[in-house]
Amino acid sequence: MKTLTSLGLAFVFTLLAGCGKAPSGGDAPADGKLTIAFLPKSKGNQYFVTCEKGARAAANELGVELLFDGPTNTDPAKQNEIVENWITLGVDAIAAACENKEGISTALKKAQAKGIKVITYDSDANADARSFFVNQATAQGIGETLMDTAAQLCGDEGEFAIITATLTAANMGEWRKHIEARLAAKHPKMKLVDTKPCDDQKDKAQQEATNLLSAYPNLKCIMAICSPAVPGAAEAVKQAGKAGAVKVLGLGLPSENRQYVKDGVTQAVILWKVEDLGYLTIQATHALAKGTLKPGDKSLKAGRLGDMPIEGDAIVLGKPFVFTKDNIDQFEF
């Protein structure tokens, strides 16, 4: 069994022996158990804690050893360092949510060159740095749902601003592209006045939202497209005494937004089943490492999720879901 402890010991032994040769990725462990390393954008983000829960469930079902590590807060350099450590350790496969698309691709390609299977989830790397991308929903679906919901909340006219995570994350960039395309095509009387990054941190999002409220007195809506930013923006609107007057919507966890939704500060929270994203990612990574998932495949048997369709090199979880006052109590995560 290639447990974390035995992997660690093997690594220490290798160093002590001074031979400097790391175990190569893809080597069959003694008992055939695969080790999959699961990288979040940041460990301090409840979104990725929820992903991990689903990942663990899949790992337990499949008898896989799961390593979970990541930066405490968003930190692309730290993500690279962790991937390098996993390469040295000789894990069988890596599943990564990428903070900096370009930055991490070199490290992931190095992993691939060592025989380690690589999948991305949530936020993609360059296509040649991974075999598949497990996508929560299509970027178009997410972008259009956000834009249409914002327009609906604003009576289809007026100023709005976006708070995003970072400017380097591929998922945020793709979503913004589709938000802006939908704005131009369907909502000509809505005006995007500003876009601010918050590094996936609630406090920073709150500060940015406070700044936006004073810079744009006619602001009708704040669209927060990373999960910590939704409660951050809501808190700013609440403290400014503008609840209801400035609408808040975004991609957030029901658990982090329930009270704001009930109090009428936040009007719409959009998301997918985050636990299922982690679950699907490990199912896919396991299948890739075992050779049962190959480029060109059209579907994947994903345990309790059943057969999941594959579009090109993307395995898509489903459609985004809108939580409102009326249904938010049905969701725990």
Ligand code: RAM
């Ligand atoms: C944050 C992260 C993640 C994104 C969600 C909606 O937690 O930036 O990548 O998918 O928000």
